[in-house]
Amino acid sequence: MALIHARGLVKRFGDFTAVDGIDVDVQRGEAFGFLGPNGAGKSSTMRMIGCVSPPSGGVLRILDLDPLRDGVKIRGRLGVCPQLDNLDPELTVRENLTTYARFFGIPRKVARARAAELLDFVQLTERADSKVEPLSGGMKRRLTIARALVNEPEIVLLDEPTTGLDPQARHLVWERLFRLKQQGVTLVLTTHYMDEAEQLCDRLVVMDGGTIVAEGSPRTLIDRYSTREVVELRFAAESQEPFADKLDGIGERLEILPDRILLYVEQGDDAVAAVTARPLSPANVLVRRSSLEDVFLTLTGRTLVD
Amino acid sequence: MTFYVLEYYLVNYRRVWRSSVLSSFVLPLLTMLGFGVGVGAYVNGGVQGVPYLDWMVPGLIASTAMQVAVGESTWPVLGNFEWQRLYFTQGAAPLRVTDILDGHLLFVVLRTLISSAAFLAIATAFGTMHSWWAWLTLPIAALVGLAVATPTFAYSSTVRGDTYLAILFRLGVLPMSLFSGVFFPVQSLPSALQWVAYGFPLWHAVDLSRAATLGVAPTWPALGHVAYLALWAGAGWWLALRQFRRRLTV
Numbered sequence: 001m002a003l004i005h006a007r008g009l010v011k012r013f014g015d016f017t018a019v020d021g022i023d024v025d026v027q028r029g030e031a032f033g034f035l036g037p038n039g040a041g042k043s044s045t046m047r048m049i050g051c052v053s054p055p056s057g058g059v060l061r062i063l064d065l066d067p068l069r070d071g072v073k074i075r076g077r078l079g080v081c082p083q084l085d086n087l088d089p090e091l092t093v094r095e096n097l098t099t100y101a102r103f104f105g106i107p108r109k110v111a112r113a114r115a116a117e118l119l120d121f122v123q124l125t126e127r128a129d130s131k132v133e134p135l136s137g138g139m140k141r142r143l144t145i146a147r148a149l150v151n152e153p154e155i156v157l158l159d160e161p162t163t164g165l166d167p168q169a170r171h172l173v174w175e176r177l178f179r180l181k182q183q184g185v186t187l188v189l190t191t192h193y194m195d196e197a198e199q200l201c202d203r204l205v206v207m208d209g210g211t212i213v214a215e216g217s218p219r220t221l222i223d224r225y226s227t228r229e230v231v232e233l234r235f236a237a238e239s240q241e242p243f244a245d246k247l248d249g250i251g252e253r254l255e256i257l258p259d260r261i262l263l264y265v266e267q268g269d270d271a272v273a274a275v276t277a278r279p280l281s282p283a284n285v286l287v288r289r290s291s292l293e294d295v296f297l298t299l300t301g302r303t304l305v306d
Numbered sequence: 307m308t309f310y311v312l313e314y315y316l317v318n319y320r321r322v323w324r325s326s327v328l329s330s331f332v333l334p335l336l337t338m339l340g341f342g343v344g345v346g347a348y349v350n351g352g353v354q355g356v357p358y359l360d361w362m363v364p365g366l367i368a369s370t371a372m373q374v375a376v377g378e379s380t381w382p383v384l385g386n387f388e389w390q391r392l393y394f395t396q397g398a399a400p401l402r403v404t405d406i407l408d409g410h411l412l413f414v415v416l417r418t419l420i421s422s423a424a425f426l427a428i429a430t431a432f433g434t435m436h437s438w439w440a441w442l443t444l445p446i447a448a449l450v451g452l453a454v455a456t457p458t459f460a461y462s463s464t465v466r467g468d469t470y471l472a473i474l475f476r477l478g479v480l481p482m483s484l485f486s487g488v489f490f491p492v493q494s495l496p497s498a499l500q501w502v503a504y505g506f507p508l509w510h511a512v513d514l515s516r517a518a519t520l521g522v523a524p525t526w527p528a529l530g531h532v533a534y535l536a537l538w539a540g541a542g543w544w545l546a547l548r549q550f551r552r553r554l555t556v
Binding site: 013054075080084091095 | 307310311313314317318390391392394395397398400401554555556
């Protein structure tokens, strides 16, 4: 039985359809991702899974329960790390965990012990008795993750877990989440960072305009929707467009972006050789492996982050 | 469940309770000195047969309860939706919307009671209590606190900015404080304004409190006063719950 089971799930706000009939199954122990740009319907989906937003249509079962009827019961078994930090700035780091634990009816003594363990896990033990306010963005996010774990949840929902963090802080968060995953905790996360999805997700769905446009592991998605390598060419000109015709026949496909052309190829170096033989001389050449960003570009014709 | 939410506010209050309780004593103390020694000296022969200070104090206890309750139901509620987003944090936990609302309301009533008890203690020390029934000012304070807190919760959870809260104080709290028979008998108002006073929940609490501290019968039947305050509390609670639901389950 899937921990999260959705069929034809719909969320409407007035005339606007945020989620337009999606099918999702998340299995126990899996790290599952919703990848897509802002406005794709990821957060609306997460809020429905978090039982704070009633579905407008379709089927949704969480932990084999009905969110409309058993919202309280389900929320007691979920951990939620929202996109906006909503820690209490007036309380200490430790109190943020212990007071939250009380909302789950966890006895005070157990809450204190668990808070100590979790602070250790997110490497905040030294800051346990300091106020939340002066903590860095990365520390606050780690504390929010610790708070989401205080009830030993079966599913942890993470909405854009590293948005707004600097690279070092992101890696620290990823590393902690990876540890959780190893411990067998089911993770469900949304992200518009393809590297985050590649790092953390066993399986993901690509969302665009409220629908799922592709599903699979990061590897299979790349294999199915992109080539092995990508050559990025930047020509020193106002527009990249005139160069597209001149590249005809090289690689399987090309995408024209405002500032560069992407050539989808199996062998990057061979393609670069072919380009220079034409003879074309781009100002910049970069050969890289395909990523989920390319998958998204192929599927929607748009980039993930504007 | 409601209790878990109340507990949260108590943990938060623990940080500030000393200064909070201290200021709860300062206000009545200054009032006693200012009105008793200052203004009272100009009122010859007292009001309705008792010294002006003794007559006014029960009204001030009720009025303070009202102001504390409104104060605790404005910025804190708006902030819990807009700034600290505490209600959303609680909404993600296994709490019902009614728990989130009731727990916060309970805390507001508790705050109201603390302030009223401090006022009552100071006022008693100044010898302004005429009856053992004076202790009834506390449940009355709790009731008027709830009667203004629930509609204020509904209002604060509807508006999106704190400029609207300032409007509430100017158009609601201030006129209510002035025209509810706290400082002068309602009967000395023109009859149209008298009915405005009767409409305010505060007047009913003032009349009850005054009856309790002076040991006289209220101008209206006590049960009528209580029922009217309960009506405000109940209607406000219903409106607040509706608005909380609207914002916490979207």
